[in-house]
Amino acid sequence: MTSTVADGEDVDPDVCVPWFEDVVSKLNALSPDDRLRLAQVIREVADREPDGRRQAALLETPDHLGLEDSDDE
16 A cells, blocks of 8 residues: 655645644644743754755744744743
């Protein structure tokens, strides 16, 4: 049996949506301090990433995940 998650650049929404919802749920359960620390760790990883595209994606990740939103406190 073969299962395909992605074909080229496309990701199957039936696979990624439940996964992403689970990730968001876990991130929302973090304390504000832990969310800020996670954002900091992601930026530190980005600083060491040699690939420009991956570095840019990493630098955008805290914002995309709402890790530094102040209205959650």
